[in-house]
Amino acid sequence: MSLSNFLKPMHAAIEDELAASVAIINGSQYGELYSMMAYHLGWEGEGAGPEARGKRIRPLLVLLTAAAARADWRAALPAAAAVELIHNFSLIHDDIEDNSPLRRGRPTVWARWGIPQAINTGDAMFTLAHLAMLRLAESVTPFTAFEASRILQEACLQLTQGQYLDIAYERRDDLTLEAYWSMVGGKTAALLAACTHAGALSAQASPQDCAAYRQFGWLLGLAFQAQDDLLGIWGDSAITGKSAESDLLSGKKSLPVLHGLSHGGRFAERWAQGPVTADEVPELVGLLEQSGARTFTEARADELTRQSLQALALARPQGEAGEALKELALLLLQRQG
Amino acid sequence: MSLSNFLKPMHAAIEDELAASVAIINGSQYGELYSMMAYHLGWEGEGAGPEARGKRIRPLLVLLTAAAARADWRAALPAAAAVELIHNFSLIHDDIEDNSPLRRGRPTVWARWGIPQAINTGDAMFTLAHLAMLRLAESVTPFTAFEASRILQEACLQLTQGQYLDIAYERRDDLTLEAYWSMVGGKTAALLAACTHAGALSAQASPQDCAAYRQFGWLLGLAFQAQDDLLGIWGDSAITGKSAESDLLSGKKSLPVLHGLSHGGRFAERWAQGPVTADEVPELVGLLEQSGARTFTEARADELTRQSLQALALARPQGEAGEALKELALLLLQRQG
Numbered sequence A, B: 001m002s003l004s005n006f007l008k009p010m011h012a013a014i015e016d017e018l019a020a021s022v023a024i025i026n027g028s029q030y031g032e033l034y035s036m037m038a039y040h041l042g043w044e045g046e047g048a049g050p051e052a053r054g055k056r057i058r059p060l061l062v063l064l065t066a067a068a069a070r071a072d073w074r075a076a077l078p079a080a081a082a083v084e085l086i087h088n089f090s091l092i093h094d095d096i097e098d099n100s101p102l103r104r105g106r107p108t109v110w111a112r113w114g115i116p117q118a119i120n121t122g123d124a125m126f127t128l129a130h131l132a133m134l135r136l137a138e139s140v141t142p143f144t145a146f147e148a149s150r151i152l153q154e155a156c157l158q159l160t161q162g163q164y165l166d167i168a169y170e171r172r173d174d175l176t177l178e179a180y181w182s183m184v185g186g187k188t189a190a191l192l193a194a195c196t197h198a199g200a201l202s203a204q205a206s207p208q209d210c211a212a213y214r215q216f217g218w219l220l221g222l223a224f225q226a227q228d229d230l231l232g233i234w235g236d237s238a239i240t241g242k243s244a245e246s247d248l249l250s251g252k253k254s255l256p257v258l259h260g261l262s263h264g265g266r267f268a269e270r271w272a273q274g275p276v277t278a279d280e281v282p283e284l285v286g287l288l289e290q291s292g293a294r295t296f297t298e299a300r301a302d303e304l305t306r307q308s309l310q311a312l313a314l315a316r317p318q319g320e321a322g323e324a325l326k327e328l329a330l331l332l333l334q335r336q337g
Helices: A002-022 A028-040 A057-068 A073-097 A109-113 A115-134 A142-170 A177-202 A207-234 A255-262 A265-272 A278-290 A293-314 A319-332 B002-022 B028-040 B057-068 B073-097 B109-113 B115-134 B142-170 B177-202 B207-234 B255-262 B265-272 B278-290 B293-314 B319-332
Strands: none
Touching: A002 A028, A002 A057, A002 A073, A002 A115, A002 A319, A028 A073, A028 A109, A028 A115, A028 B142, A057 A073, A057 A177, A057 A207, A057 A319, A073 A109, A073 A115, A073 A142, A073 A177, A073 B115, A109 A115, A115 A142, A115 B073, A115 B115, A115 B142, A142 A177, A142 B028, A142 B115, A142 B142, A177 A207, A177 A255, A207 A255, A207 A278, A207 A293, A207 A319, A255 A265, A255 A278, A255 A293, A265 A278, A278 A293, A293 A319, B002 B028, B002 B057, B002 B073, B002 B115, B002 B319, B028 B073, B028 B109, B028 B115, B057 B073, B057 B177, B057 B207, B057 B319, B073 B109, B073 B115, B073 B142, B073 B177, B109 B115, B115 B142, B142 B177, B177 B207, B177 B255, B207 B255, B207 B278, B207 B293, B207 B319, B255 B265, B255 B278, B255 B293, B265 B278, B278 B293, B293 B319
């Protein structure tokens, strides 16, 4: 249980670093701009607290990678804050783009303050993220800050490319598996790759180790998504269709669904007719299973998990932090160690 | 006429550098994402051409500053592309936030492709801007790229703070002069300050010269805004109220209007009653003039212009580029040299 030894001090340090990063917005005239950020980050307003903050997985990945690469993880805190702010900027904008009124049970920023302020608050958080990353110049070196900044910007470009595909395919029925992986790569894996890469850079790891850590983060993101897609249909709460959690109800174009559609037949026919109702879910789950979609998705998730852990092994993570990093990966992939 | 000697080669080089910066988006699956950017930048789609591109004032300021600080201006091209992309990212988002269907006579990105894609395209352009700036590592040094990147991010933060105030005060009638200058500083002056600062950094100018160039850009932005506010009410086409160009018709809280409101009386009474019609404009212009709003705004514009040119003189701009830089400033301020 190495991970549990790191969680408490790291979580506390992450919140402090995030607070310092956002506190750059000061002066009474910008009080509301600060409040919109503090609300979204789970610090202020109704429902504030750990539940509203999310798990801070991305900054944990940065810090554990830095520690596993033999650095004092505190030097990587600017990078940890940066990736979490990027994640949250993208959530603020995604919520507008997806027309989502709720996130983690609370009204979204646009639902509370309107679309114009929400767009602008996301932009401001985007900037604060990059300013945070540049503070690596003080905790490591200016050249590290420069390199990590480029890594983060490249991840942001992939993020927006993935989001472009997601929006574009919302009204289209021709999403290919190739486009699916581009979308997932951009929306999930790119930022996780930047987390482990920036963590390794903060530790001034060798180019080889940086590349291995980066590959680990990238594959972890893909494996996580495949696993998430699997649980979205065959997870305990999804399979009955009684909860609103089945991906079949939300119409999500996930990996099993794409597999099912590519095989035609009754599943594809029903899908083409429009939104699925809760009482249809068990039958459709059965059809997907018969077409081999479950086996296909499980095989991809297993393969990606294996590759991800292999990349981590290549990076030779050290000590208790190395163990904790592996533990975090398995936790994300909902596997036993 | 030093400026005219620089305009042609610089404009051509700016378009080339912008094209290279945006071409990072490639691959057939992202063709539409590229097209949204190319459309907004005036390269593609109906109405494409020089008229749709704007004057590229900001990149010209970068390049002329670099040349006036004794550098080959071509080394500053990554910074020139970066500031123009930041300007255009902010226009894409502003158009959504202001609900503007047209820009430079063409449908805005959100009006053509919808709000979700427009938000995301702005985000992608924001990222491309910072990736462009980091290319100063190749044309100058990595440390220059790091410093210029921080300068640009800080300007972006001020930009979003200014935009926050603009949106917040749209429905409020208590905009103070202090908040007005904060808003204008953020929305206009911050990016111009970053232009001249980044130009000087690209030329590896001394910290003192960088500070003087920065101050020149900042004051130029404030002077430009005061002058623009003046022409918005007393410009040839604005004063009759027959064109839609009078700031009184659009309800813009400009410097003369704020002055008029602070003095109470008939202008303030009429303003409080809601939108002004074209036939009321000449009378309201007269009321503003009687209250001293014109004299006040002219005095501020003159003072800021004088301070801006003084800051430029302190930077000791060299050679023909130095002359051209002064010429560009006077052109922006609509003054004779």
